[in-house]
Amino acid sequence: MLPAAILIVAAAATWAHAKELNLYSSRHYQTDEALYEGFTQATGIKINRIEAKEDALIERIRSEGQNSPADVLLTVDAGRLWQADQAGLFQPVRSDVLERAIPAGLRHPDGHWFGFSQRARVIVYNRKTVDPAGLRTYEDLADPRWKNQVCIRSSSNIYNLSLMSALIAAHGEQAAEAWARGVVANFARPPQGGDTDQIRAVAAGACGVALVNTYYYVRLMTSDKAADREVVEATGVIFPNQADRGTHANISGAGVLKHAPNRDAAVRFLEYLVSGQAQRYFADGNNEYPVIENEDPSPALKSLGSWKRDPVNVAVYGENQAAAQRVFDRAGWK
Amino acid sequence: VTTPHAAGLERSTAVMEAGLGATPGLLGGDGGTGNGPATARLLFGALAAVISVLVVIPIANMLLQAAAGDRGTVAHLAETVLPHYVVTTLWLILGVGVGAPAIGTATAWLVTMYRFPGRRLFEWMLVLPLAMPAYVIAYAYTDLLQVTGPVQTTLRALTRTAPGVWWFPEVRSVGGAAAMLVLVLYPYVYLLARAAFLEQCVCVLEVSRTLGCTPWQSFRRVALPVARPAIVAGTVLALMETLADYGTVAFFGVQTFTTGIMRAWLSFGDPVAAARLSAILLAFVLAIVAVERLDRAPARFHHASGRYRHLPRPHLTGAAAVAAFAACALPAVFGFLLPAAVLVTMALEVDLPGRLDRYAELAGNSFLLGAVTAGLAVMAAVVLPYGARAMPGPVPRTANRVVGLGYAVPGTVMAVGVLASAAAVDTALDTWTRTTFGVSTGLVLGGSIAALVFAYLIRFLAVSLNAAEAGLAKIHTSIDAAAQVLGSGRMATLLRVHMPIMRASLYTAALLVFVDVVKELPATMMIRPFNFDTLAIQAYNYASDERLAEASIPSLAIVAVGMLPVILLSRTIARSRPGTARCDRP
Numbered sequence: 001m002l003p004a005a006i007l008i009v010a011a012a013a014t015w016a017h018a019k020e021l022n023l024y025s026s027r028h029y030q031t032d033e034a035l036y037e038g039f040t041q042a043t044g045i046k047i048n049r050i051e052a053k054e055d056a057l058i059e060r061i062r063s064e065g066q067n068s069p070a071d072v073l074l075t076v077d078a079g080r081l082w083q084a085d086q087a088g089l090f091q092p093v094r095s096d097v098l099e100r101a102i103p104a105g106l107r108h109p110d111g112h113w114f115g116f117s118q119r120a121r122v123i124v125y126n127r128k129t130v131d132p133a134g135l136r137t138y139e140d141l142a143d144p145r146w147k148n149q150v151c152i153r154s155s156s157n158i159y160n161l162s163l164m165s166a167l168i169a170a171h172g173e174q175a176a177e178a179w180a181r182g183v184v185a186n187f188a189r190p191p192q193g194g195d196t197d198q199i200r201a202v203a204a205g206a207c208g209v210a211l212v213n214t215y216y217y218v219r220l221m222t223s224d225k226a227a228d229r230e231v232v233e234a235t236g237v238i239f240p241n242q243a244d245r246g247t248h249a250n251i252s253g254a255g256v257l258k259h260a261p262n263r264d265a266a267v268r269f270l271e272y273l274v275s276g277q278a279q280r281y282f283a284d285g286n287n288e289y290p291v292i293e294n295e296d297p298s299p300a301l302k303s304l305g306s307w308k309r310d311p312v313n314v315a316v317y318g319e320n321q322a323a324a325q326r327v328f329d330r331a332g333w334k
Numbered sequence: 335v336t337t338p339h340a341a342g343l344e345r346s347t348a349v350m351e352a353g354l355g356a357t358p359g360l361l362g363g364d365g366g367t368g369n370g371p372a373t374a375r376l377l378f379g380a381l382a383a384v385i386s387v388l389v390v391i392p393i394a395n396m397l398l399q400a401a402a403g404d405r406g407t408v409a410h411l412a413e414t415v416l417p418h419y420v421v422t423t424l425w426l427i428l429g430v431g432v433g434a435p436a437i438g439t440a441t442a443w444l445v446t447m448y449r450f451p452g453r454r455l456f457e458w459m460l461v462l463p464l465a466m467p468a469y470v471i472a473y474a475y476t477d478l479l480q481v482t483g484p485v486q487t488t489l490r491a492l493t494r495t496a497p498g499v500w501w502f503p504e505v506r507s508v509g510g511a512a513a514m515l516v517l518v519l520y521p522y523v524y525l526l527a528r529a530a531f532l533e534q535c536v537c538v539l540e541v542s543r544t545l546g547c548t549p550w551q552s553f554r555r556v557a558l559p560v561a562r563p564a565i566v567a568g569t570v571l572a573l574m575e576t577l578a579d580y581g582t583v584a585f586f587g588v589q590t591f592t593t594g595i596m597r598a599w600l601s602f603g604d605p606v607a608a609a610r611l612s613a614i615l616l617a618f619v620l621a622i623v624a625v626e627r628l629d630r631a632p633a634r635f636h637h638a639s640g641r642y643r644h645l646p647r648p649h650l651t652g653a654a655a656v657a658a659f660a661a662c663a664l665p666a667v668f669g670f671l672l673p674a675a676v677l678v679t680m681a682l683e684v685d686l687p688g689r690l691d692r693y694a695e696l697a698g699n700s701f702l703l704g705a706v707t708a709g710l711a712v713m714a715a716v717v718l719p720y721g722a723r724a725m726p727g728p729v730p731r732t733a734n735r736v737v738g739l740g741y742a743v744p745g746t747v748m749a750v751g752v753l754a755s756a757a758a759v760d761t762a763l764d765t766w767t768r769t770t771f772g773v774s775t776g777l778v779l780g781g782s783i784a785a786l787v788f789a790y791l792i793r794f795l796a797v798s799l800n801a802a803e804a805g806l807a808k809i810h811t812s813i814d815a816a817a818q819v820l821g822s823g824r825m826a827t828l829l830r831v832h833m834p835i836m837r838a839s840l841y842t843a844a845l846l847v848f849v850d851v852v853k854e855l856p857a858t859m860m861i862r863p864f865n866f867d868t869l870a871i872q873a874y875n876y877a878s879d880e881r882l883a884e885a886s887i888p889s890l891a892i893v894a895v896g897m898l899p900v901i902l903l904s905r906t907i908a909r910s911r912p913g914t915a916r917c918d919r920p
Contacts, residue, residue, distance in 0.1 A: 030875075048865055050865075051875065056856075064757055156601050204815050322407075322604075327416035330412070
């Protein structure tokens, strides 16, 4: 009786694998529905999804081991891709399509993971109270000139951790800590809320400057609420460090998992993500920057201007993450 | 009069007669009065043992992990941020530990013992904040009170001032977090205390009045001590939920011990450090529970009476009625009506994201998970204390404390333990079938609804257990003896004597677990199957994408799904005072 039941379960499991792709994703944007539907329409492969935070997904894949049904892990942060890779969860993928389309700094050298869209971390300032002339770099935010002016979210937020990791890569841990102390001394209020809250606080005059991801700002630009557009009119955007190493950017990226039961479908999915169609979904759906050269960002995002990216390989966001949190903790950045 | 021992002068004849013959030996000793009771006792003991072991596995898993070497993360946290986290946590505990029992007990006493305008409405409205997840009420109040919110904006416009000129209480603060938690957690105390007040005997109160107590004195010196197990149980639940909370405090930027646990895991990628910190948290909870138990150790809280009379419920008039009205209206307004109104306003601003049938599916999933888990949790909550009652001794009693610990651990940490345990079972099964039959079973438990419900049980067993134990503690062991003498087996005693008496407590247990499951986020997110979402997941997805207006729609749906049983059950609970169906109806 029991063996029969087990055989049935096993057979059902094998049968279920036909023409499917199992995706573990930490993207949580409602516009992604169209992205996934586009793949199913193009290939006939159905996508099964579990959406959760990266850390939960990584832990789940790890504990499922060789029986894991997951084919692809899709994240919104390079640091977590690095962590998953450190845990040995990915397998290498060789694909001319992917290697041609994606710049080297935005993918793993051996094809363990690839970046498919970018977001920049920019300075937002209040047009009325702040003269942007002296504000050109992340480093400037530590200048005592900005005392009681800086609004930013918590240090455990992954976007801040990645930024700090990049600063450590650029200046070393000690200098990065001195910078963090300077910024903490300039806080207008203790870190709280999300990026959108910081933008609104800048517009309301509760602070002069804030650091936020581009897509949150562009979402307010394209909102049909009058209050949101007033926020945009009251504020300006600066791409930091254009005169030197470039602005800090993070990626949304994915890799094929080591025990993927549907490897071919998984590679096809990654290749689909660099197609013009999928890149438009990233660009128009969530206002992210496409990674391929011949696709433009959405009109609103484009209106912020073109910018130079810090060319450091995004893997350092993961390598330096623990050091980054230690620096923040020592500097008293909540 | 101050000791609960004195409770009850009148005794029903049956209890009186059996009570004389009731000895501990008859109940808990050899039990050799025939095969029936002995078999039933073994059954309960065995069932209780199986449940305890199953529930303890993931907790043990976590503790074992804590024994491995960490990478200096704990030391770093202790040197830098942990002291601050501990202080914040203590403030939160103080706020919730005082606020929740004060509001919960006062309102429960008022609606149970007095008549005043709105009493019948408040009876169930006071439970409604329970349906409001703490993180959702935090969104609502932040939207209302933050520097860019309507209240401050209007004040600034009226006074023509810039931000920061006037002091305004910061909602995103320790005080704000404590207020949010008190507002949504006081119903735990309210429900359990109300069940206790409904199950209490009027005679004790009458005796206290005969002995010269004022109404306030008989409340403070008689009713309150007798209801202590229930009030403490509710408060402990509120405190455990406070300790495990991450959503609210993270949103407010308030950093607690749980922040430390999550930071160890998320920022430092060090699960061992997270497990160690969790173990410290558990030790702290165990210590609180143990101190409380020791403090009341010699006291028993049984009702000596087997007869229940209708509660007298005097009418309040004038200032007393106004005060009672206000005391009940404030928690209901600030815990439910106001935040619900804010959410509705937010929801009206946006188009319904997604299709309506999608919401029906999500609500169905949430409801089903809640109902199944509530049923199982109540069954387990009857079996466990019953096992301990049938087989006295330190082991079952300790086991019942340990199985409740899951509630104090951050949901994510507990979910990791469940994942690891499910994976261990799957791997063992898979290896066995591979070697024996040459086929792979893949994942059987992992990613299944069964694993998810198991995770819920581990998290929320404390809730049903505390509620049921508080009910069972009121039943004098002489009633067991009386039933036995009258030829009732243990199972029949449970079904025909105990269950009807503790009906209010069991309904309360089911209600609390149901609502908790509908609100649950971290374990659901981590363990659920493919293509399976709940309302809480949907709300989280929008909120984490900083679309709070869109998040208000699934949040309202959570509240609606949670409200349904709140309203249904709270009426049943109010009517469930034992004996009222048969006698003393005015």
